Amino acid sequence: xxxxxxxxxxxxxxxxxxxxxxxxxxxxxxxxxxxxxxxxxxxxxxxxxxxxxxxxxxxxxxxxxxxxxxxxxxxxxxxxxxxxxxxxxxxxxxxxxxxxxxxxxxxxx
Amino acid sequence: xxxxxxxxxxxxxxxxxxxxxxxxxxxxxxxxxxxxxxxxxxxxxxxxxxxxxxxxxxxxxxxxxxxxxxxxxxxxxxxxxxxxxxxxxxxxxxxxxxxxxxxxxxxxxxxxxxx
Numbered sequence: 001x002x003x004x005x006x007x008x009x010x011x012x013x014x015x016x017x018x019x020x021x022x023x024x025x026x027x028x029x030x031x032x033x034x035x036x037x038x039x040x041x042x043x044x045x046x047x048x049x050x051x052x053x054x055x056x057x058x059x060x061x062x063x064x065x066x067x068x069x070x071x072x073x074x075x076x077x078x079x080x081x082x083x084x085x086x087x088x089x090x091x092x093x094x095x096x097x098x099x100x101x102x103x104x105x106x107x108x109x
Numbered sequence: 110x111x112x113x114x115x116x117x118x119x120x121x122x123x124x125x126x127x128x129x130x131x132x133x134x135x136x137x138x139x140x141x142x143x144x145x146x147x148x149x150x151x152x153x154x155x156x157x158x159x160x161x162x163x164x165x166x167x168x169x170x171x172x173x174x175x176x177x178x179x180x181x182x183x184x185x186x187x188x189x190x191x192x193x194x195x196x197x198x199x200x201x202x203x204x205x206x207x208x209x210x211x212x213x214x215x216x217x218x219x220x221x222x223x224x
Contacts, residue, residue: 034212043113043217044200044215046214090211097211099153100151101151102151
């Protein structure tokens with residue numbers, strides 16, 4: 001079993017939809033949780049960063065962490081075609097970042 | 110800032126050949142990471158350096174892989190001899206002092222194809 005599980009998708013939604021992306025994990029030592037966005041033929045870029053449980057909001061993006069369920073989510077409101085990318089969750093206890101395999105999102109006009 | 114710079118962008122080589130991938134981290138960043146990305150396994154950490162010193166190379170698949178960081182502005186990842194299963198996108202990333210391993214800045218990657 002992988003330490004971090006993520007549905008690869010693809011997920012296809014119309015413009016303006018609310019998107020929910022999720023990851024589960026098995027290591028209870030994980031304390032820091034991140035979401036990276038990766039456009040085609042580019043490297044990942046940090047989108048959201050959360051420490052421990054709770055919610056964090058940044059514009060149209062909300063990250064949620066539920067440590068009791070070992071489950072993290074990224075919500076995108078009013079999705080735009082420019083949000084089309086692969087979204088990778090990532091997490092770490094302190095010393096090594098473990099990535100999910102990524103969910104490919106397509107937002108069509 | 111130019112960001113993390115990797116070269117070459119694409120590399121096609123034949124099995125058994127030596128391959129060298131290059132990385133220039135962002136100026137002022139003191140940690141450097143090499144990752145490999147495949148469809149099946151996603152992003153895997155190969156090795157990371159802190160202040161030019163290798164800290165964790167447990168992700169290096171085997172002795173055919175080696176990495177060096179001779180100074181703060183340059184690192185190489187070498188595969189010798191290369192095999193078809195090494196085909197992947199190799200990313201270099203760097204981070205600022207004090208930010209740990211969470212906030213990484215990635216380069217655009219090197220697409221390696223071993224025939």
